[in-house]
Amino acid sequence: MSRRTISLKINGEDRRVEIEDNTLLLDMLRDRLGLKAARDGCSVGACGSCTVLLNGNPISSCLKLASTLPEGAEISTAEGLADGERLDPVQEAFLEEGAFQCAFCTSGMMLAVKALLAENSTPTDEEAKTYLNGHYCRCGSYPEILKAVRRLSGP
């Protein structure tokens, strides 16, 4: 197994991280960097709780080998959403609409909603459901998550 160091921009900060060839991005974030907001719900890319943004695009970090990340890639996790005390609008919307119960899905869900709105600032409910379909919320907060999307959508 070969070890190496890669350079990434994580939540806006330049970081150098030591990884092995087979280190998963999820494990790198959680175990090497202590960023625990991305969570392992299924390990097979089917639940969305490990979702992070890679250069703005949502990916399942449980399936992504850190060694395959392009040099300097930008990774965003839920920890990076807020600006100090100030919450990101997606966090505000989730909080106000009560878009979670246990919140195990919430980090991935918020990042997916951000990516959705970056692509389509005024999604219909049907469009939002299709985009978010790979994100499970076993607590069933789907209606409130859609309310949060509606609250955020607009020109």
Place this chain on the structure above:
Amino acid sequence: MTRESIEWSVVGHDVLRLDGPAKVRGVQRYLADKVFPGALHLALARSTHPHAKILRVDTRAAGGVPGVAAVFTGENLLAVHGVRPCYGPAFRDQPILAFGKVRYAGEPIAAVAAENREAAEEAAALIEAEYEELPHVQNPFEAAQHGAPLLHDSLEPAGAFADLMALKGHPGTNICTHYKQRQGDAEKALAEADHVLEDTYTCPPVSHAHLEPHGAAAWFEPGGRLIVHTTSQTPYFVRGDLAAIFGIALADVRVVVPPLGGSYGGKIYDKLEPLTCLMAKVTSRPVQLHLSREEVFYTSSRHGAATKIWTGIKDGKITARKVEVFYDAGAYAEVGPRIAQKTGSTAPGPYKFPNVSVDAFCVYTNKTPSGPLRGFGVPQLAIAYETHMNKAATILEKDPVALRREYVLEEGDLYSTGSPVTSIGLRACLDSVSRVVEKTSENRPAPTLGPGLTQEKHIARGRGIALGFKSVISPTISNAIVELNSDGSAIVRSATVEMGQGATTAFAQIAAEELGLDVNKVHVTTPDTDQSPYDTLTAGSRSTYHMGNAVIGAARQIREKLLETASEALEIPSEEFELREGRVFSRSLPERAIAIPEIFLKRFGAPGTTLTGEGTFQGHAVKADPETGQTPRMTEHWFAGASGAEVEVDTETGFVKVTRLVSSADVGRAINPRHCVEQVQGAAAMTLGFALFESMRIEDGRLVNGSFLEYPLTAFEDMPREFITDIVENPLESGPYGARGVGETGTMALKPAIVNAIHDAVDIWLKDMPVTPEKVLRAMREASGAAPGKEASGAAPDGEGPK
């Protein structure tokens, strides 16, 4: 929601989740997010056979993997002095590691402790076992028959709970519990009936699929105290059982439970704790175990069931109801015996029938042990009794809603157990769903084109409703401690587990209401048995009611002390006082007021102290007669819920789309109305998956879909276009502010509502859950006489594919 008057300032209002900010910041720490310094990682080797004698477990290769500290098998377990090798809340039937034989495919046979997860997993994969295969049994009905392969030779009652003290098991069979209820003479009434309806309904085992897998970490402190951090709904049960397993004092076990990433019944009683603690003992190191998703499927599931039901009709009346239910316990009983007893008692349905007979069995089979899952066995019964109400309506040529109104239990009725029914909002729930899902059959609307549907003629629409009810788990006990600080902030110490249901917010609201505080100034602790007083468990929708009452009791002790001091200070009798916004003031002379910090100064002559109150609440039930199930008080209180569904059935593909879903639940009084809505709709969303596609598929005794790739959950696109939740408030006199629990009510009646709607649409009666397209098509073909086949009866509910 109807709320005529709001007399409270915090309770009854929509309050934002107090743990919300940490949750949206991603900094809520679940068990797997914690760091346990120096802890070894555990990985498990599991049985590949459903039922087999263990001949040999070879751990040599595993022990040679660099970084491995210990490899431990069931045989090793038997050699450890002073450790009780088996556990369980009803029977001590489950080994910490299998020894002698394995009873399901996926059962842990050996554990590896290593310096890192990779080494532990690599070593676990190198463990080889030799088995002598034994015949296995998967179907609970077959397993209950004499001559079926036997899982357990003898059963040792655990004696851990008052209601499970008298368990004996049925030696020589796989039946671990047989509950009976008799009222009148059901056999005679069925023999004399004009019509007898007889059907068998089956539900497969399904997964709780909490997104957070189970986890635990444990170590022994130098003085011998055992410290355990775990994902558990039952910190005090775990403490008690660990003390017994390791032969140490209760005070020497500390169980800490962080907020859970969902649970729904899946993290209850002992799960990983005995094994994790055993490995801590064996290695003299801290150890941690985090399950993979696949292993979650091997750890718990909802009881599959075969429910046989008979309904007798004579002279235009329902005269008899008989039910035989076989709950599939899987390999170990866990709390299945209580499900058979407690939930079996509700098998006739929420109705007044003159002649009733129930036999509820909990039966061992060779699969993943079953546990409670949102509804505690009620949904497996409601599918039978609510489909039969619609079938009976067809025979009696009555409207299904009207027929239910004729028989539904009302305040003061005696249930078929002889227990009076009190504060049961069944009729209100029925009215609520039937208002939304109006009349059925006769004036069924013509199929209309939904969005995206182009071939109108292949779409048939139907509507259906169903009712459900449940009794709260009794007897149980909750204790709470409230501490008021001199600055008007407060701490509530409670062992209720926060798993997303919003319990901590509800208790903060209650304490704030009682003490006149800002709800944001109340902190509710998460369970730590060193800090939080005893609570029986967080389950069965019992916490708002039991712990809520305990918090009120604790807060009222403090309130009395505050008023006593205020009365002395202001020279006004304490009856005159009100406590609001951090001040005590006189109702008649509002300018005569004293703030909490001043009261503390007056009382103690110094700042920095606390006022403490302690509350206890105990629910009651009277043990039922073992032959007839008769008891004057079967439960502390009841839950009522109803569902209404509108479906579109594609008659070419058999695909069922639920387009409209209405759930109605009697919550007594909503402490936090928006959380009540979330609980009901969350339960409904989950149950939609159980109704339409979820099923743990067993082939040749082995689970074949233990991954989210092959076991899909309800997702965004499965959600009905209209998803309505109606909270009914029918105050419960003994509840905190009239409240009762709400976590399960949305699950009870949903499946039969969908089955009744499908019947309304295409004239077929489905009996085997989930209602996959393949089953719909088959039933339609059989109904049209194209390919006559025999009706499903108690068949193993296997064979569902992913949606």
